[in-house]
Amino acid sequence: MTPPRTSSSVLVGRGGELAALVRTVSAQPSVVLVEGEAGVGKSRLVRELVRRPEVGGLRVLAGFCQPLREPFPYGAVLDALRTVRVRGSLSPVTGVLRALVPEIAEWLPEPPARPGDPRHERHHLFRAVREVLAAAGPALLVVEDLHWADDGCRHLLRFLMSDPPANLAILVTYRREDAPGGMALGAAYRPPAGVTGAVVELGPLDRAQVKDLAAGILGVNGVSAEFAAKLHERTAGIPFVVEEVLRVLPEADWRLLDDVSVPALLRDAMAERLDRLPVAGRRIAQAAAVLGVPASEGLLARVAAVEKTRTALNHALHSGVLFEHDEMRYGFRHALAQQAVYDTLTGPERQRLHVRALEALEDVTPRPVMQLAEHSRRAGRSADWLRNGEAAADRALEVGDPSTATHLYQRLLDEASLTPADVDRLAVKLGQVARGGIDQHDPRTTLERLLNDRRLSREARGEVRLNLGFLLVRQFESVVQARMQIELAVEELADHRPDLAMRGRAVLGQPFVGATPLAEHLRWMRVVDSFIERCDDPAVRYSLLANELGSRLSIGDRGVLAELDRLPAGADDVETRRHLARANCNLADACMLVGHFDLARDFLDKGLRLTVGAGVPFTASTGQSTQIHLDWYSGDWGSLVSRAGRLLEEYRELLPVAGEISLVLGCLAVARGDWEEAERYLAESGVRSVENSITPIALGGFAALTRLWLERGDVARACAEADRGVELLRRKGVWAWAGELAPAAVDAWCAAGRVEDAAKLVEELSAGIADRDAPLAGVAVRVCRALLAVARDEDAVFLLQDARRAADELGLAYYSAVLSERIALCGDDPAALGEVADRFDALGASRDAARCRHLVRGAGVATPSRRGRRGYGNALSPRERDVARLLSQGHTNREIAEVLFLSPRTVEQHVARVLRKLGVTSRAELVT
Template sequence: MPRNLLRTSSPVLVGRSEELQVLVSTVPRRSTVVMIEGEAGIGKTRLVDELLAHPKLAQLKVLVGHCQHLREPFPYGAVIEALRSLAGTKLHTISPVAGALRPLLPELADVLPPQPEPIGDPHAERHRTLRATREVLAAIGPAVLVVEDLQWADDGTRQLLRFLMADPPTNLSVVITYRREDLAGHLPLGTAYRPPDHVAGILLQLRPLDVDAVRVLAASILEHEPVSAEFADRLHERTAGIPFVVEELLRSLHGTAGRLPDEVEVPVLLRDAFADRLAGLPDLAHRVVHAAAVLGVPAGVEQLSVVAGIDAEQAELALIQLARAGVLHETRPNQYGFRHVLAQQAVYDSLEGPARRQLHLSAIDALRGAEPPPLVQLAEHSRRAGRRTDWLRYGEDAADRATEVGDPAVATGLLQRLLAEPDLPTSEVDRLATKLGSVAYAGLDQHDPVATLDRVLSDQRLSTAARGEVRLLLGRLMVRQSGRIAEARMTIRQAIDELTERPDLAARAAALLGTTYIGDTPVAEQLPWLERVEQYVGVCDSLEIRLSLLANVLGSRLAIGDPAVLSAVSALPTAVESQAERRQLARARCNLSDSCTTTGHFDKAREFLTSGVRLAAEAGSPFVVSTARSTEVRLDWYTGRWAGLAERATRLLGEYRDLLPVASELSLVLGFLAIARGEWPAAAEHLGQTGVHSPQDSMTPIAIGGFAGLARMWLAQDDLPAASAIVERGLQLVRHKGIWIWAADLAPIAVSTFIATGRPHEAAALIEEFADGIAGRDAPLAHAALSFCRGELSEDPEPHFRAAETAYRALDATYLAAQAAERAGTQDLPALADWYDVLGATRDAARCRHDLRSRGTPAQSRRGRRGYGLELSPREQDVARLVSQGLTNREIAEVLFLSPRTVEQHVAKVLRKLGAVSRAELGRATG
């Protein structure tokens, strides 16, 4: 072995050339999402540094943010850090929404627009921040956003990255690094992610180096002096092939004639390596590096000097020595820390227990006077110093602050660690456990909250009442998650047995079990729970609790067409005093809006929605706002407000994909819209997410609507067996549930399917069953659908379809009214076709024009002029869109009621106008 070791790291990248080549060949050319995962020390940061230093990226603006392990609550922290580097940068063509970043980025005050007026809606405010970030990134030109160590990110950063990566600006690439083993739920973004078609997606999983690569790495560090195969083999064995450990171990061998230690674990290797490196440095340097290891985050000279117990001048001199020795580095201006968390941990582990404790006490003194106080750090130092009372106080205060600023990940982590403390009295365990349950339940973006509450329930110190409260929160949380409703009902039943001392919470649990639209439990089993809740409402003195219970009771009864509900709604107050009461009133009104949308009281639905969203915004209820937004999307579909609806629903689905009630409703509307455009693959995908595959774990009216959509899709493609099978499954769910008014979308297509498959007697029986099921129910949408059903089977259909049209128009259900008018044989098909076009119902418009041609009446030209030059005509736009959906020429012809030859000509024109050479390229251009 050579005697002179001069480098602390390799001057060349070793073992990652293929990965680097993939990145360099992709990132500069197009919008790219890069996800780099690997264990600590594996070389993620080195690979990113090599990428950013490559000449091909010289024209790209580089922004880098780091997630910190011991961080204070700060939503969007890593991305905000990255954006700070834009200080002084000119931002061109930026919209006013970018001003939403002003409070977070005072450094950019001279280039950002004025801050917009507050919206008052937490969801809308948050979404505006996401949009503002995207605006800024789009305005700086070609850029690369790097976020390192995503396993330590706050939920806001994850949500912001999901938003950016779902539809990044065309000139932005995003690179994230993370350690999967340290991720909660093992998903770097909190949810599954798939890049959009127009974005290149790269996942790199870095593995340890093999023996040959370790030999090359050692030779490069040793400045090309020979490295024997035997030495490389032993070095690989000792370091597990982790590049950072290889580098540090070789550095520690300086002057030892290259003798490798006997086989020991990697942490011990690093500890000994840093001990050797520090051996020749003066005592002051030792004290500073020990202070840095205990602080755990990059710190300035003043903090380091206080913790080390020396003056600032001495600390500066020590920092110079430590930097020269490669022990500490200036991580950002005037902030000093270790190059890697493994290095920090190695030095920390080398300290004796009493020395560590004294340094933690000094850290508390150094941090206590900061404004605002870094509560997370104070809590951690108190815990490690053995100051249990301070640890409990700072820890709970830090959790409360994290909850206030919207960082539930920090809050749940702290509360869990507080609960792990032995010998806590039951009163404190109860308080912390219920607080943890509330934080987990209230959050929208945190990771694996169900597992969090499961762990709380395993704490034997919990009182029975507190256990019941936490179990109830767990059950309520499960209801929001796909595939958990049946399990949620069992959990909530068990909670009721534990809540005998809390009749208010037991009533809330019963209200959830009685909520009619959750799961496939027969309504006959749910009504007794509602009656139990109503009895408690009659004796309850708390307005907040009464409103909370009425939100479930009134919404559930209205959803099943109880004719007494709308008149009883007047008993709800129009204004309340406290935030808690306002939150429950908001929920009640939003639940009523959803039920009105289901039953067809669309004007009332809009009225309840407007007041409910306003109240939810005032009360800070993000989950209520989320459900209101999806209700609004479904309401807009029924009432023909389709302009921008697909884009809005898609955006919201990206936000709320993990919230079952919201995501399934949005998917239903996206499926219905896709059917109207003839986009069969998209329709099938969206409708498959409505609960049709697991009705027991669905929002039942939405799942029934999903069956209706799928049946309509298969019938439109003349796949009668598939349509018939779906109809049977949908009707089975309706009969099992026992609520026929929810078949307003399903019954008409079921009758059509029975007739198409030669089963008119079954169609007649279904109509009678439907009529009996909705008799006496306050459900105008279902009654309009009944007239439509009768028109499908009648020998004289026009009067029934006219009645359906009149009923639908009275509800402002414009699309359904148009369908009824078309079936009634309207004489103004050209106008109807044009209206379908304006609405965006491409297939319906094409069907009307096909009917005109079949009658020998020339179809009038569609909207717009005849000459389009190099622009796509409306018909060519339709063709291009369906090509991007993956439909063949024959399938497109069936959707648009054209001949395959005509479609072939349209495709050729589209390819020529867009400059595409293939259908695949056309799909990317239009996607």
């Protein structure tokens, strides 16, 4: 793997501060104080400042203070003078600098006689520095890390800042916590009249800014929201700490962040601050490090076992080791600072402090079970660790935090001293929470290991295997393995847990998983239906109905909608709410697949409301992906790309969710003409491994790829994708899912002259949905027959109009526009294509709109005058937005011309306007 950069090429989150610096230093004489804690980005901000063209006319003179015990007097300012080049005569007083700054001696006069009074000698030096700076101007004097400066340097800077030359800007950076009295110059400073001044305080980055910074450092388009949140939590948004963490992180996986060691520079900085503390202050800091969360003064005192707590705490606060997080609660700035102090403790010291923390927290009400669990474990008290750890995991599950519960159950199961009963109980709990959560890999590893654990009983082994199968069924490349595990679990559970065995059969009966023929799924579904009829346990019955009703509805079973009264409208207990949430989200997805879009939205609204507080993030995630897919069908594309992109980042590892979102993003890219992006997304829809796919999503992927290659003029590749899709459709046998694939395949086959193959598919589809409730496939039949009529040179306008009416009834905005284009072409009415182009533009289908306008131009139809149309001024027009989007993806003018059906000359003109309006000087800058 290529190692990440150590910093971002783009300044993140400092636009306002940078603008303030530019304004101030451009108005000499001026003084700027930049304040911020270590690593917050003061030096980076200064580097960005000196690169700005507005500062290009200033000579930058930079000096740096060093953390030396015996700093060289005036060192930082004198270092800055080494690069001065002075033309013209200087007064004799400047000669005092010849010995101090020999690099500029040739421009200085001979030194005057030394005065006998040291005060006069210092005054000569100060005057000399000021005069040289004035002669070197216009200039920007930068002095960094002023908190480390000697007193002489501070006095010299106060002298300069009190009366700076008219052509000089002075900028200093410092840490308030390390500066004398918390002030940059050791005393209060206010710019005198006529001097422009500014104080810029740099704070940590927020979560969104950390997300952008991480992407910039790693050189990727983006990182997941989960990774950004964890990175922000670990680093408190301090840019240097973010950079150091990413420098040693092998990949952008949030699970690895807790194991990242403290960066060396941060460790050394914290050790230095600890060394400056008195013993009591150091013990308070160490107690805070062991507690791990902000704590009250009283709790810190009990754990640290110090008497004069207030004084010790003040020392730790003033030194910047500890911070006040909220009212009277104290801790570290970020997790890595806490870890740095924790690492200074020896093993016996850590254990002793954890025992004290455990004893102190036992008296707290309500019991902080999470903290008690951690201190029990680190104190080496096994029984307490099991008791408190399990209680903490159970509590996390109760409050809807399955990720924390999963982590705790896993850690408990790693203990070698557990009894078989403990292993059984914890293993079953882990499987149950993993099944409803979205954490994929860690639970899988633990569950697979447990299947080989001799302490696990046969009864518990079957349930663990079943939950492992449920987990695998939603992972990429694991569907086949999932079915094998579930079938084994059904055999193991059949005798002693028939309810669980039946849940396994219900999943095996779900038809939309993999390439297994429908007949096999129906065999399992009949067994489950029979069990439901005689089941007296409402919880078991609702759990099975949640799968069964959605499965049957998804294949077009006409009887399902009449059976919805088998589910209650609501429930007070959490377990039933979870089943109802899953049932409604499954029904919404099934309705969307077959074309009952309004009904799908009703089910989805109810299902997502039921997920709130129910602790079922996986169910919620599937509901959100169904929402994205519904918006694709209805033409609600305004913010669809950004919304879908965010969800894909969050749920990238969940096959059902990521596959569906990738399909939608791929379809959108096809409509915009973003070929490479479309191929990349559609490859993740399941088309490359149909055995391990969500079948209807894979069928949609084949349809989109067929349309893509047809649009690019490669009929052979379009037919190849259609062949693979139809093969999967025939093997699966669920014709209700052919709504998008069948028209695309018929279109491709007719273009290739394979009209008989197309006709055969239409007859198969008609027969396959004859007794099915499948409105979307019904529209597809109409579209296919119209396309066949076109291919046979028959009058197809009426058939196309009939298909469009059917599409409009379902609310299929995009496909209605596509059919309108076909109607205009078949009816030899190119003028109507202009209106169709407007419909495509309104959706965001820029490639389709461009194709229609190209056809209008090719037919020689006069286009309406632009008089009366809105002017865009400095804003981008719709066509310029299309060009800008393609430019930002790195496309050449010729490629853009191909996508938008424009001439290269026209594209060149659009590119020039885009660059001008966006205020960038090159295509490369736009890409950045």
